[in-house]
Amino acid sequence: MGENMINESQKFLNFLKKKRKAVSFLFAVTLLLYLPMLTNFSYSIDSEAVVDNSKDLLFSWLTIDRFGLVALKKFFLFGLDLNPYFINTLTYLLMAFSAVILLYIIDQLIQTTPWIPLPAVTLYLVSPIHFEQNSFVLQSVEVMIGFNLMFVGMIALGMPGNKVSPKRLIFGMLFLTASFSIYPSIVIGASTLAIIILHLHELNKPFATFSVYFRHLVRYIALILSSLLTYVALDQIIKYFAHAPKNSYIQTAWGHMDTSLLMQIALAKFKQFFIFPNQPFELSVVTYLAVVTFALVLIMGLIRKQIRWTILLDIIAEYILVLSLLILLGNMIGPIRSLTPTVPLVMIVYSLTVMTMMPNKRLLLVVGMSFSIFALMLSKTTSDLEQSFIISYENEVKFSDKIVTSVQQLGINNFDP
Template sequence: MKHFIKENKGLAIYSFFIVFATYGIKLFNNTYAIDTMHLMTNYRGYLKHWVSIGRPGLVALKLLTYNYVNVYFLNLLAIIFFAIATILLCYYVDLSTKQIYNKKYLYIIPSIFPTSQLFSEQFYFVLQNFEFSLGICLVILSLIAIYHIPNKIFKLFGFLLLTFTLTMYQSFFVFACTLVLFKILMTLYFAQLNDLKISFKDYAFKIGHFILLAISSLVLSQLMAMLAKKVLNVESSYLDNMILWGKRPLIDSINDIKDYAKELFFPPVGDTFFTPLFLICVLLLVIVLINMSYLKRKNVFFIFITLLGILITPLMFTILGGKRPAIRGEVPNFPAVLALLLIFIMIYWGYNFVLKHLLVGIVILFTFIQVRETTNLEYSEYLTAEEDLRTAEMITNNIYSMEIENPESYKLLMYGNRSPRNVSNIKGETNGVSLFEFMPNSVHTSLNTLLYMKTFGLNFNDPTPEDFEKHKALQAEMNVWPSKDSIRVVDDCIVVNLSK
């Protein structure tokens, strides 16, 4: 690794630069996620929640910053380790090629991988970002130990480390599968370059080893998660709504898979998170395979099967769950798929002057698009957080201006919700969504907002569902905040009407 960095100083500098340029705004704002308030106000309880959804590894890493909720410092750590993860991915690719190639092709990885808009959805969860970035590093290091260090002790350590990472985020499993398949792909390709035919037995052994590694690490990680739940006496809640096969009409699940596949391959013009780059990669791969077949190269069928496996990984959660997955579940895998496929295509066509420069143009174009869109998403989230803070302050000021005696002794009820008004708002699944509209009903919106306000020292008592039922008729009579008569005091409750 030290030798790799020494030979590729420009690559390392570029990786840090593009990561800081894309996510640097996080170093200068106090954006709060939906989970931030829970960690600030109920740290132990929220860690148990993570255990209940199968993430004891994430809880274990939280011990590194236990009960520490300084979003500025944690964002700095997240960005640094995300840049390190990008460099590690370059190193893994370099190890997987096994042959001399143009090292400049590695610049594709920091250009395409960390700049993806999809990461903005994951990085919305401010107090998980450091662990997420560190987790990516650990996945790559585990596979380097398994596949590129001959020492058996290191291989065992790599396997255990990989197993541990799967108890952090389930998306790491798909990411690891993609990295292993890429190594197999490069082995097949360089055997082809050397006019060596890989037998079916040899290929089956490679795939069998991959499947055995995937299944054994996944099973062991689930056993570790179950043990953590047992020891901490926590009930499992992860699979409640994750797998919908058999819980709704079959045609609905099939349609979800079809629609999501269509979104990946043919994203609508102006789509927030997906670009035509995936489709471009597929078309270029088809041309590569046709060219290989025309030239009667060896191992073409095995290369096709391996590429198919890589292309299917972004659909894995959709197929397993029978529903459209959360966008953040696609990271870090989907951006890695794009970067790795472009690396393979570039290595294959690198000898062709025209095609090589066409690919360089494609990479530059989509790097610009991704950086632009991701920075816009991060700026949108920053302004939305600022707007939420101003809204909370204005509501509190309105209440105190009513000259209520000891207003903090009252329960605060908020009916309806309030969407962001700022002109730069871009809504994703979580990114750009106001804390005043995040929850499905008024009860949860109020409780969520009260938690948020308490982190700034704005304290009111929590309402009950019965309070909301008792006073819900007032909503029709009241104006919408911030208009006059949008806040009323009734008994021991302060009622705020956010929308009709």
């Protein structure tokens, strides 16, 4: 990995020392918000599958192109039994660490008032979409490992303007490939983070010309595409030797329905999820933030007589990536959990852009407080989802115990299949 990565590691350690209060804050938020899950013994959807027949479950994951998830799950199946305490603790520690990595990326790209990045990254940490993902106990740890691998991989590819060694590029691409093999929708997350890195760099130091911006963009596209092709090739090889059939887990509706009808459905789904207020995931807020951010950058550009066209392009590209699953599938936005890390990442960059564009400290304080209040609202929603999850689990356990008791009263005590 060479001296380049050693230097990056040292920079990260220095960052942890310099930002220890911010890092402690992110871990404290994680502990306080997700404490009910950290102290709760709750299984989730399909959890019984890994207990009763892990072999069939792992094979089914191979058929939907998740060989990295299979490898990690085999590793985490050591021990005596499925352990929700261990899984939840590791999941949320990894989630807090992923927030720290994002704070590090922001710190490398923009020089601003020290507290500004914190409410933005907190929006990522408290997102209800993350709870939707992490409540799926069977894969929560592995997916969080995937997020961290992707974030580290993007750091390894280098920030704009920094020279990186070929070894470091290979290291970054391997990390991206590994993350895609755990959860394929991370491909969209990596693409989003690439645009965000360019976006944040431009907030601090605009590119000299559009061609310079375009060259950096093409570089990221090429590296992510190469990682994606490597993942696809490995996936096909592994499925061939494992005799794993093709599985249409999520299939596009384009080409299978009348185009005009499908466009009407897509528009209806867009309005339902991204225009009208919706609970509990508040996806429409991303749309409102995109409009506000775009308008603010344009207005400030007109006032300063220097419109940052590439930042406007970034804002549009980031929003398109938020909608990408709906665009690809046509008739649905996919499982809500597939929208992470993309949606929380876009919330970070939009909020950062708005705050850094504020012309004076008073307005900045008002906007910063507004985002902090919004983070508190998201925290409440996430906490509500946790309680609903726990209560639902407890009710299901009571119901199953009632069934077992009723059957035993009939004199049936042997429950072997």
